[in-house]
Amino acid sequence: MAEAHAAVAFSFSVTHEGVNVAVNHEALWAVFYSGTASWKRKLHRIQNSFHNGIYPASPMSWLFALTIVLAFGLAGVDVSWGMIKYIQNHVPGINYANDTINFIISSVIFGTILWVAVINFIKFFLRILFNYQNWMYEVRGKKVSLKTKLWVVLVRVLSGRKPKLNSYQASLPKLPVPSVEGTMERYLLSVRPLLDDEKYNRMEKLANEFKEGLGNKLQRYLTLKSWWAANYVSDWWEEYVYLRGRAPIMVNSNFYGIDAVYVKPTDKPLARAGNVIYSMLKFRRLVDREELEPIILNKTVPLCSSQYERQFNTTRIPGTETDKLVQYHDSSHISVYHKGRYFKVYIRSKGRLLMPCEIEYMLQKIVDDDSEPAEGEKELAALTAGERVAWAKARTEYFSKGKNRASLDAIEKAAFCVSLDEDSQDFNLEKPKLLDAYGKAMLHGKGYDRWFDKSFTLVVCSNGRIGFNAEHSWADAPIMAHLWEYAISEDSLHLGGDAPVMGHMMELVFTEDRELGYTEDGHCKGTPEQTPPNPIRLEWDIPKPCQTVIDQQLQIAKQLISDVDLHLLVHTAFGKGFIKKCKVSPDAFLQIALQLAYFRSAGKFCLTYESSMTRLFREGRTETVRSCTIKSCDFVKSMAAGTQTGKELIAKFREAAEQHQQGYRDAMTGKGIDRHLFCLYVVSKYLGVGSPFLAEVLSEPWRLSTSQTPHQQTNRIDLVKYPKQICAGGGFGPVADDGYGVSYIVAGEDIIFFHISCKRSCPTTDATRFGAAICKAMADLRNLFESN
Structure with missing residues (x-):
């Protein structure tokens, strides 16, 4: 409690000689600096509001x-x-x-x-x-x-020139509501290759009945909402798909990212943490001041930037019926987990951000602290990994007052969480299981060493490798990928001249930030200019009934973890370079390869989900691209039959690629299928009317759920000049019990990473086997083009 006493600015005592008043000057200066920083933020917000208003x-x-x-x-x-x-x-x-x-x-x-x-x-x-x-x-x-x-x-x-992050927000159009007729037409076209004639005729009848009857009534309500809402989809999508889910968010919802695997700036984990934390805080400052440049497609069309707002200082709070997202106005600290203990670590002192070497100094104090976790503290985060209702009840009963409430506030109000892992993770092409373990560590860890409710947790491994685990409801993967790319590029661009990095030599790269970088022995560059505030050990008083709940939730988390089969495939036979020579979209090429691999593995086609963005519109998030199309199935069947010539197969491949691209464009421009049907379903529930068509459509399982991780959003690193700077991307857990989750990143001219997940409990799925099927499909497509 020494830190708590030191934080008191005034204290007094009454004696027979009078009243003695003691003034803590350090605390007064802390109050002054905090107030100054607050007013600076307010002025920046006023300035940005004026700039965006007249832009x-x-x-x-x-x-x-x-x-x-x-x-x-x-x-x-x-x-x-x-x-x-x-x-x-x-x-x-x-x-x-x-x-x-x-x-x-x-x-x-x-x-x-x-x-x-x-x-x-x-x-x-x-x-x-x-x-x-x-x-x-x-x-x-x-x-x-x-x-x-x-x-x-x-x-x-x-x-205008020099736009700020939100300068274009007022100029972005609203997401249009597609016509019911158009959505029905596109839906029936998407399911045609998956249904035989009898089932298709039945579905066509249901669709026509919906189009001629209830659909028009629901559409009128949805159109009315689109007139006054900024986006007719996003609020319902966030609430009903994410926040109202009562199942564990670990594995089922949260996603992960891993390091730039060919580059490791240092093997000192605390030094790596110091530089990456500092880089992330710089990114937060850019977002707060709106100095981060908005992403503009083809240097012409801006993307919506609204999702960046909740990247920091944000926590998902559990509820019995629905969770809620809470973003705190600002945070001057981060939460750090190490060996079962939680610490509050200030990242701002005397009116400025602490330097990386000062952050490393504070983290070293945590590592040197040999105190034991309090009863129930070590596995406390299992509450965030298990079922939401149990966590909501425990939070209300055991964490609503006293030291538990204060300590929980320190975690939930932190800018973000940091987990200092005791395990090491690494990458070796000759030992693929190492990368599999790396992915699993970032996806779920041990089930209690990540605060899964936090917007994201930075994970620092004992050998200097890093990764993250991110909660999904506040934003989609591209937003987190933008931060991750910025942090890794900031870290790797300050390695120093001719520093050996994972077996190759890096050129010296100069930037404007002199605080970042590493010394010859791998520590953060520079020396502390002040004595940083001591980390504050969070105190807990967790009663036995609460410990029982924690144990129950941990068992649920362990069952989820034991059922995850995760494989990270590093495809080095070819990458974007060869696909470009084929004059085909890389995404279409990979999606057709996935269709070929799945058909060979399962002997059939399945409903396939590919995530696409709708950020061309205000507050847009995602839309579904149905990648299993008539043309792709036709090509795959022809490829499997082996009765057609190479030229005929290539012609069919190009037709399939064009149909896929058409579906992708439709999804991006507001003519998607699934978000429209989802919103019509929500309206039907509000009105208390049933629809056999909507009920059946929304219950269809996505046995192949895919997503492409965006790359080079910042253009901070020239991958042609620095090919080893590629990031391995990230992934997510399986969506269907008998399906696969596949995330991929076209990381360079000659490399593609696939993150493949499924459930061990399903006898028909195997992540490693599906990875081999993907390799075989990619090789066959390459041979097809090379031989013709």
Whole structure:
């Protein structure tokens, strides 16, 4: 409790000699610095709000507008069509001034009104322009239409310079509601290869009945919602798909990411943690100040940035019926877990972020602390890994007051969590099981050494490897991938001159941040400029009944963990370079390869989920691309039969790839199938009406759930120049009990990582076997193109 006593700014005692007042100057300075930082954040928010409000204009454009109005007025030309005269005569107080002052004030008022009107017109016109989606359907390498060329020119002319993270938010269009007829047509087309004639005719009948009857009524309610909601899907998707789920979120919902496996800057885990934590806090500062550049496709179309808001200081709070996401205004600390104990570690002192060497210094104090965990503390996070209702009840009963509440607040209000693992993880092409273990450690760990409710937990292994485990409801994988890419690039770009890194030599790369980097012996560069605040050991008083709940939840977590079969396939035969030579989309190529691999493994096709983004629209998240199509099945069957020539097979492959790309474009531009059907289903539940068609559609299992991890969102590393900087991406647990979860990342010209998961309890699935089937399918596709 020494830290708690030291935090008191004033103390006094009453004696027979009078009142003695003691002032803790350090605490007073801490209060001062905290207040200063708070006001700085408020000023930044005000500044950003003003910047985004007038964007794409700038404050200088206001002066330019006033200058033009005044210049014409002084020249005797009334550009206001009588508005300036009207302002002079009707705005109170102006007519008391002399004529010159009266004219200048009226001109300034008119110029400001005109300036604001033009800004809002540009925003409105940009929103109309961003609704144009045909550019996406024009195949690359072919002639671009005149309409699209004109559209590009208009967007670039009207878009401002140096946008902030949220500058385009007001100009982004709303996600359109597709027609029921169009969705039914696309749905029936997607399930045709999976159903025989009898089942298809039955489904077609159900779809037509829904389209002609209940569908129109539900559509009207959904259209009404789309008029007033920023996005007609995202709030319901977050609530009903994520927050209302009562099953454990570990494995079932959370996802993971791993290191840049060919590069390891140091084998000192605390030094690696110091640099990566500092880099992540820099990223948080960029997000808070909106200095992070928004992602703009083809240097023309911006993506929605709303999901970045909840990346830090955010926790999922359990409830008996539904969870809720809580984001705290700011956090000046992180939570650190080590050997079963929790610590509160301040990351800001005396008005600045602590340097990496100072963070390493504090983490070393935690490692040197040989105290034992309190009763129930070591496995406490198993509560976040198990069933949500049990955790919600335990949280209310045992963590609502006293030291338990204070300690839980320290974890939940942290910027993010850090887990200092005692185990090492590594990568070796000759020992694939090492990478499998690496992935499993990041996906679930031991079931109690990750705070699964936190927006993300940074995991630092004992040999300097890192990874993360992220909660899914607050945002989708690309947002976390952006942070991860930034942190890893910041870390690896400061390795120092000619430093040996995993068997190869790195060139010296200079950047503006001198705090980052490593010394020759692998520690953080620099020396502490101040004595950092001591880590605060969190205190717990966990009663026996609560320990029993923790044990029960841990058993549930262990059962989940034991059922996970995870395999990380490193495909080095070829990568993006060869696929480009085939003049095929890499994503379409890999999706067709997955269809071929699954058909060979299972002897049939299955409903396939591929995640696509809808961030071209305001508050957009994801949409489903149904990758198992008529054309892809036709190609796979022809490939399996072996009766057609290579040219015929390539022609069918290209048709399948084009159909896949068409589905992907439809999903990105608001013409997807599944989010529309999902929202219609939610409306039906609100109205208390049943739909046999919707009930059947939404109960169909996704036996092959896939996702591509985005790469090079920051363009901070040239992978041609530094090919060893590739990141191995991340993955997720299986969605269906008898299916596979496959995440892949096209990491370089000659390498692709596949993260394959399934359940051991299913006799028909095997992650390693499916990985071998993927390798065989990829090799066969390569041979097909090379031989023709």
